[in-house]
Every structure is written in C-alpha cells, then in structure tokens.
Amino acid sequence: GNSVTQMEGPVTLSEEAFLTINCTYTATGYPSLFWYVQYPGEGLQLLLKATKADDKGSNKGFEATYRKETTSFHLEKGSVQVSDSAVYFCALSLEKLVFGQGTRLTINP
Amino acid sequence: NAGVTQTPKFQVLKTGQSMTLQCAQDMNHNSMYWYRQDPGMGLRLIYYSASEGTTDKGEVPNGYNVSRLNKREFSLRLESAAPSQTSVYFCASSEFREGIYGYTFGSGTRLTVV
Numbered sequence: 001g002n003s004v005t006q007m008e009g010p011v012t013l014s015e016e017a018f019l020t021i022n023c024t025y026t027a028t029g030y031p032s033l034f035w036y037v038q039y040p041g042e043g044l045q046l047l048l049k050a051t052k053a054d055d056k057g058s059n060k061g062f063e064a065t066y067r068k069e070t071t072s073f074h075l076e077k078g079s080v081q082v083s084d085s086a087v088y089f090c091a092l093s094l095e096k097l098v099f100g101q102g103t104r105l106t107i108n109p
Numbered sequence: 110n111a112g113v114t115q116t117p118k119f120q121v122l123k124t125g126q127s128m129t130l131q132c133a134q135d136m137n138h139n140s141m142y143w144y145r146q147d148p149g150m151g152l153r154l155i156y157y158s159a160s161e162g163t164t165d166k167g168e169v170p171n172g173y174n175v176s177r178l179n180k181r182e183f184s185l186r187l188e189s190a191a192p193s194q195t196s197v198y199f200c201a202s203s204e205f206r207e208g209i210y211g212y213t214f215g216s217g218t219r220l221t222v223v
Contacts, residue, residue: 099151
C-alpha cells in the first residue's frame with residue numbers, strides 16, 4: 001500500500017538554524033507530494049507541493065525536492081524563525097491523501 | 110470566504126452516545142474526506158466520497174458511518190461513541206486540476222468521549 005514515513009520528532013532548534021525534516025514514501029504509482037503545516041490550535045495549511053520527479057516546491061523560505069530515485073521529499077529551510085514552530089506533515093496523493101505521522105518543530109529564540 | 114466548514118468545533122460525549130459531525134464545502138469539489146488526527150499518528154482516513162452518491166472506507170472506518178447528502182455536504186456519524194474515538198476530526202475536499210489534486214481542510218472538530 002501507499003505510505004509516508006517522516007523523521008521522528010520532536011525537533012528543537014535555535015532561531016536562524018538550518019532545518020531538515022526527512023520524508024520518504026512508498027507508492028504504487030506516481031504520486032504528488034505535499035508538505036502541510038499545522039500551527040497550534042489550527043487546521044492544516046498547504047505549505048508546498050510537487051507533482052513530478054525533480055520538481056522543487058517552495059514557499060515561505062521552505063523547500064522540498066521530489067526525488068524519485070530515493071523516494072524522498074525532505075523539507076528544508078536555511079534559517080528558521082520562532083514563528084515556524086508548528087507540526088509539519090509530509091503527504092502523498094494518488095487520488096487519496098496519505099499522511100506521515102507528523103513532526104513537531106519548536107524554535108527557541 | 111470559500112472553504113470547508115465543520116461543525117461543531119468542540120464536543121464532549123458520554124460513552125454510548127451518538128452524534129453527527131457536519132461538513133460543507135462551497136468550492137464545487139467532487140471529492141470529500143473525513144480524517145482523524147491522533148498524537149504521533151498523523152491523520153488517518155476514515156471515509157471518503159469520490160463523488161456525490163458514493164462513499165468508500167478508508168484506513169480506520171470501524172465505528173463510523175458517513176452520508177454524502179449532496180455535492181456540498183459530507184457528514185460523519187458516531188452511532189455509539191467510545192473513548193477510543195476521542196480525537197480531532199478533519200473534513201477535507203479536493204479537486205483535480207492541472208495534474209494535481211488540491212485539498213482544502215476544515216478547521217477541525219475536537220471530540221472527547223468520556
């Protein structure tokens with residue numbers, strides 16, 4: 001079946017640190033890939049997406065590249081801010097959206 | 110504002126009680142979904158509806174029923190609530206455009222079963 005595995009959390013960083021959250025997937029087919037973010041007490045917001053191999057999704061300083069050869073879609077940001085503290089979900093879509101377990105990120109000033 | 114509207118936002122039930130979670134979207138999307146979110150487990154699909162008049166089981170359907178009342182509305186019913194159904198429930202809708210599914214989520218319903 002289709003599945004997504006994310007880096008275990010929680011992750012705690014200092015402001016301006018470099019962020020990587022790993023995400024790998026298993027899929028029977030050629031999925032679209034997504035990163036969603038959930039801020040405290042809120043619903044899910046789409047952060048970025050990619051539809052085919054070597055596509056790079058980007059938004060708000062975050063980036064992720066669709067790597068078909070390694071079945072990965074790692075999330076990166078060069079300099080995190082306190083306001084980036086949230087739970088991040090990697091997901092794939094082949095008609096239905098399948099989520100990873102989420103990674104809680106805390107950024108300290 | 111266009112989007113997905115869920116009601117209620119919060120609910121406390123006693124074990125064995127029933128209730129229906131309501132979801133409506135005004136974006137004319139064909140597909141709608143119900144997910145539950147539990148700590149450390151991400152979001153898991155309960156039921157989905159690919160189009161008006163059709164529903165299918167997702168990963169964790171036991172203890173739930175759904176109704177796709179029309180294209181706009183997709184409700185989730187708990188017939189006899191159990192503490193294991195304490196969770197945050199999200200409704201979503203989607204459309205396929207330009208080679209990708211675009212999903213919109215509601216703000217969630219926090220359900221506690223005591």
